[in-house]
Amino acid sequence: MKNESSGLVFDIQRYTLHDGPGIRTMIFLQGCPLHCFWCHSPDSQSFVGQLAVMPILCVGVEDCGECLKVCKQKALNKTKPTYSKILKKDITAISLDRNLCSECGDCAKVCYPKALYFTSKSMCVDEVMKIVEKDRLYYEKTGGGITISGGEPMVQNLFAYELLKESKYRGLHTALDTSGCVDWGKYEPLLPYVDLFLYDLKIIDDEKSSKFIGVSSSVILHNLFNIAEKKIPIQIRVPVIPSINDDDENLKTISRICKKLGDSLDKVQLLPYHKLGTSKYERIGLEYKMPPVDPPSKFEMQRIKNLFERDGHNVIVG
Amino acid sequence: MENRKLTEGRADMENRKLTEGRADMENRGISSRAKKLKDKYLATPPGICSERAKIVTQAYQDYESLPAILRRAKVLKRVLEEMSIWIANDELIVGNQAKVARYSPIFPEFSFEWILGEMDEEPFELCDTDPFLIDEETKSDLRKIGPYWKGKTVNHLTIGRLPEETAASIANSAVYNFTPSVVVATGVGHYSPSYKKVITKGFNGIRQDALEKLKVMGIPADGNEVDTYNFLKAVIISCDAAVSFAQRYADLAKQMAVEESDSARKTELLKIASICEKVPANPATTFHEACQAFWFFQLILQLESNGHSISPGRFDQYMYPYYSKDLLTGQLAREDAQELVECLWIKLSEINKIVPFGVTAVEYPMFQNLIVGGQDRDGKDATNDLSFICLDASQNVGLHQPSISARLWNGTPEVLWNKIVEVTKKGLGMPALYNDEVIIPGLLNRGKSIEDARDYAIVGCVEPGPQGYEYGWSGGAGDHPFFSLPACLEYAINDGKSLKTGMQAGPSTGSLADFKSFEEVKKAYEKQVKYFVDHFAVITNTADLVNQDVAPLPFLSCGMEYCIEKGIDVSAGGAKYNAIGTAGVGVSNVGDSLMAIKKMVFDEKVVSGSELLEILKSDWSGQEVLRNRIIAEVPHYGNDEEEVDAIAAWAAEVYCKLTEKSVGPRGPYQPGLYPVNRHLIMGFVLGASPDGRKAGDALADGISPIHGRDLNGPTAVLNSASKLDHLINSNGTLLNLKFHPSALEGETGETVLKAALKGYFSQKGLHVQYNVVDSKRLRDAQKNPDKYKDLVVRVAGYSAFFVGLDPVLQEDIITRTEIEEIG
Structure with missing residues (x-):
């Protein structure tokens, strides 16, 4: 039985270590409705390849x-x-x-x-799974599996659905890395096939959220609580972007929200801003609009980590 | 027997300690003594010392009429009696190889002409890599003895004995590392003798064995008994030589103690004196004595012959009884043992030997392989506290010797894995890791007993052999086991001729211009490999016979099991197991090249066979498009792609199966796949190859993919490599993986590194070595991005190819790496 539904794949990376448990294969799907100007993967934003x-x-x-x-x-x-x-x-x-x-x-x-x-190519589920299967041994040794990421993978929700379903059918651990910015109706059918959500929380203030990432935070939070209600494990990911979202008020609010997730919260992952993506802007003819700031220091990251830990969270950095 | 009981008695206690992770097992950093010795070491540039050469040349003339075996024993005795000895400040372990630490003695009896040649043409002191200082007096010493050795060296005698066609295959082909004038560049090395025997018995005990054997034999009237008689006499002379050599150090230490004003050092010197009076003559009883006995044995082996890769092997096993006893009786603290081991590591790094230009490696490697962990002779886990001390000493001392390795199997304790990861992260490229689950069956397949197979050590780079029982010649003749597979392919597609010079190198087996199918290409490759494997055997067998005739090794025979019992020198087959090892180089290039021919010429007909051949002859001139297309569109080994991996595995198997069939004077041939550094020179002499490689570029190392062609990450490389048959490669395989430290950061990094290794090993991989890329390498990557296209820098949730990054960011990453290195 061949599964030939296809989607636009931005990249596939084997042996990723920080995107869910164990050794994983990451499937990056093309396209993102957000326009965060610090994005390290600007070439994945467009809905078509570039x-x-x-x-x-x-x-x-x-x-x-x-x-x-x-x-x-x-x-x-x-x-x-x-x-x-x-x-x-x-x-x-x-x-x-x-x-x-x-x-x-x-x-x-x-x-x-x-x-x-x-920047991307069309692949069918079988083609993707063929690559994913190559590291099965390493998933088994480490509790790893497949992580669907983007762009925003929910832009191609049907393809993401097929990939997740097929992976579960094959007994693989699945993770979905999402910014939570699409309608709840699109998430619902996927839920039985997701073992872990990697869920981005960037800016909670609604006005700032709309301004900086282009989506209201209320949609994101609504989806988040719905997922928590279904008792699916969630790893909250907080990109720490200097001068954009690293103020204590924002971070403390995120920490409080995490608390409300109850048993669903697996851990909080802090992702310090870095500049590795800057050269990618030039490659696709875009300008890097992020003001020149230094990545947060180790010291600063430790401070933020403490802040979350005070609320009793299990926190990892990077 | 007593030692054995000790080991067993401690086993339970030790296991408990290992799992509980005692606080005092933590590495506290380099001892202050070792730090001082290391600083001095680093401040001493290597050089050349003519002392041994002068003594040997005189002694050879004095003993001209003696049979080779007695002559060799007496020559060694003279060296040990007459060479300068010294004891440096702060040293606890004493014994020097030359008049200055890190100086190389000269061994004219093996091969000499090239030294005189290079003195003038490729001055040692001006070499880019590994220079050696040499003063005018030394040069004149060496020139003076030159005439005596003409026609007498092992090298000359080997060349003179070669059949004409074989000599021509050396002159005309680029398959071997031999040249018409240098076939045997060094003496025989590449063995791991029984240090245990020397330490537990002492040379007096070994001497006694020889005497008893002589007594039993009586008048040597039968058959070859005269030879046996002379051999046993040579053993006795060698034992005496070792004992009186140690006595010289005892005397020197005593004399220095008299003159020493510092009372602490005076005590140390007196202790050194009493230890040198006791060992290696008598059985050692303390850990310190065992270390000193170990060192004398290692040092004298290094002075008997100038082979490389004289490998200490399972140090943590044979030294453990002394360590545990001293610890129990309270005469030694763990830090004292750590300090002694660190002192030994510096001594091992002082050993130095020159090699011919072009064979030169980087950082004066001596390949003294020392391995920890694994199983004992009964199949139980053998990891003990000393395994950890050894690994810590390596990361503390941070010098290139010993080449430290670890044996791993399904029963390896997690704490050893953790220590290995910790040391790996330091970026020394060590320890190298070996898989018992593949090597032990591989050795059984070669007819070793199960106990001996379990008791293997690694010799030199990657070659497994039962320690103390095997004379494996894993370095082939004169440390040249290397065999270029891409050269065979070059001749296979060009009717036996070199692409670069057009000269006939191998048999005429057709041309790519005429082949009608891919199968015909493969057939031609098989024929070329067969031709050169056969001639390789002729060369190596000839060298083996010449070594037996003129350069037997009576001192090594003292420490190799069964030589004395059998009454046969190790060079003539006295050891329990005998073999000859070889090393195929460039399997990845052959796999990729064959794949390119199949896809571009036969499957898709992008280019015709005759066109491709002409393009290769012109070194891709004007064909950059096709070259890049091959790199982009043809699958490459190392990316976990079925077809090309299968072709690479086939190319390796052809070589291995043919090599297995060769027979040597003492025993069978054992194929391996590893390059040391010969993939550079072996690539330098070849024309362009169908895989997109330009003429003269380096080949891939070992079974690692070609630099920059593996684009799917480490698991893909591991999967590709595991498709080769590691079991039949009983002379070892080598896989290098490069990582930026960021990939190993934190707990996740360590967990998955372990998991990746376990995964490869469970797929029957034999060896892997993780190179954590240090800032030096990153600088090189900045300068030579073509070599590092595959280097990935990883940060959370994001990975990037290093060479594609903006220079400013590259700089940033290098700085960060440097900071981590300091931290």
Whole structure:
């Protein structure tokens, strides 16, 4: 019995260690309705795949230039000679004019060094499961399994449903990593197939929530309490973003909400802001709008950890 | 017997201690004495010492008419009598290899011409990696003895004895690490003798065994009995030599004590003197004595022959009775034992030997492999407190020797796993880990008894063998067990010719331009491998015979079980088990290249066979598109992809099965798959290969994937590697995994690291070594991103390929890593 329902997969990462118990395989689904400007994965936000450029991998038109031959929009240009760290010589690389680009993806198909690539690809459940199954042994040794993440995986709720159902059928531990921002009606059918929710709480103040992430916190909290009522384990994830949501008031409110989850609360995971995603903005032609701030120090993270622990929570950092 | 009882009596108590995790088992950091010795060590640059060479050259002439066995024993005796000895400040364990610590003695009797050549052409002191200081006096000493050795070295005699076609296969091919002028670069190493025998019996006891054997034999009138007689006499001379060598240190210590003004040091020196008077002549009774006896044995082995990989093996097992007894009687505290072990680790790091240019490795490796944990001869877990002391000493001392390893099995206690993870995180690339569940059956398959198989140690890099019982020659002839599989493939697709020079190297087996199917390519590869495996055996067997004839090892024979009982020198097959080990290099490159040929030439016909061949000859000139396409579209070994993994496994099996069939003068051949560092030089001499590799680029190391081609993370690499047949690779396999420390952070990191290892081992993986990438490597990754395309940096909920990161962030990560290293 083949399961051929398909979805847009942004990435699959095996051997992830911090996204639920044990060794896991993460399935990142494309698309997110939020627009957090500190996002470390901006290329996963769009609802369709996008053309991305990673200039360091370009081998130069002297040796290649295949993309120039196939681009019908004349959106690709040669740069001035630039030094390639990989080839250790000056090359004439490629730059993309996004105003002319139609995102047809033809160039990515011939770019073997992957300097031009498409951010997602369509995969069916069976294709995904084939990869997931490869590490079954490691899941069994560590209590790991599959984690569906995004983007916001609930943008592709039907595909997420199929993946979770198939994983449970195969006896795997399942986790769903969500920001809680879609209608409750979409969550309900999934619930029997989710062993653990990784649930983001960013900003509780409704006005600030709408301003910074583009969704009212009331929807997020409504879904959260509904899940808690069903007694499904929840790991609350709090990204700690300096000057956006790291004020004591917000954090204390989150901690109080966690308390209300009762037995459903598994633990609280604090995720310190980092800048590893910044270069990704450039790759897809976006500007990184996050004001320059330093990632929270170890000391600061410990302080926040204590704050949550005072409410009796089991807290992990990172 | 008494020792055995001690071990058993302590076992219960020890297990309890291990599980409870005693507070006093915690690592308290390097002892202040070892710290001082280490600082001095680091301040001493390596150099070359001509003393041994001069003594040996004179002694060889003095004993010209003696049979080789007696001559070798007497030459060693002269070295031990005449060489300079010293005792450094703060030392508790004494005994030096050369006039200065870290200086390399010279062993002209094995191979000498290259030393004179390199002195002028590739000056030792100017080498980029591993320079050795050499002064004019030393150079002149060495030049003076040159003429005597012409035509007399093991190397010369081996070359002279080779059949013509075999000699031609060396000159014309790039399959071996031999060159026409250097076949045997060093003496025989690669063994793990019975330290236990030397420590428990003493050389007086061993001497007594030889005397009794002589007495039983009476007049040596039968058959080869004269040889036996001379061998036993050589054993007696060797035992006496060791005893009087130790006595020299006793005398020196006493004399130094007289002159010493510091009363604490005076006491230490007097203690050293009394210990050296007692061991290694007599059985050791304390842990300190056992350490000193161990060291004399190791040191004299290092002076008898210049082979590498003289491996201490199961130190935690044979030393444990002394440790536990001293601890029980209260004459030794745990920290004292820790300090002694740390002193030994520094001594082991002082051993140094030069090797020919091109064989040079980084950081003066001596491959003195020391292994902890595993099972005892009855199959019970053997982990004890000393296992932990050894691992702690390695992380405290932080030098390259000993090469520390750990044996693991289903019954390994969790606390040992935890200690291994702790040490791994320090980023030394050690300990290397070995799987009893694969190695023990693998040794049974080679005819070892179950007890001996369980009692294996690792020799050199990765080669398992029963300690004290096997003369395994796992380093092949002159430490050159290496065999380039990609070279065989190069000749297989080019009618036996080199792609780089066009010269005929192997037999004519057709060309990629004419092959009609992938099967024909595979057949040609098999024929090339067969041809070179056969000639490899000729070379190695010849070297083995020459070693027997002119360079027997009577001192080693003292410490190898059954040599004295049998009355046969170890070089002539006196040990219980005999073998010859080999090491296939570049299996990943052959797997990836065959996959590329199959997919691009035969399945999808993207390029024709003749076109691809021409492209390879031109080193991908103007074909960057195709090269990148192969890298992008052809599956690569190491990504857990069925087809290519199966092809790689096949390529390895061809080599292993053919090698198994070879027979040596003393015993069978045992294949392995590991490179040490030869994947660099063996890649350097080859043309471009179908896997997208450019001419001259390095090959993959061991059974690890090609750098930068494994893109699916560590579990995928482990899965791919586990598809090879590790059981028949009884000379060992090597898998390297690179991790950034962030991947191992916190409890989660440690738990899953253990789980990943257990997973690989339960799939019958043989060996794995985790390299936690340190900041030095990250700097290298910044400079050479092509080599590190696979390096993943992980933070919570997010991973990124290091080379794709913005330089500023790379800098940030490096700084963070440095901070962790200091912390």
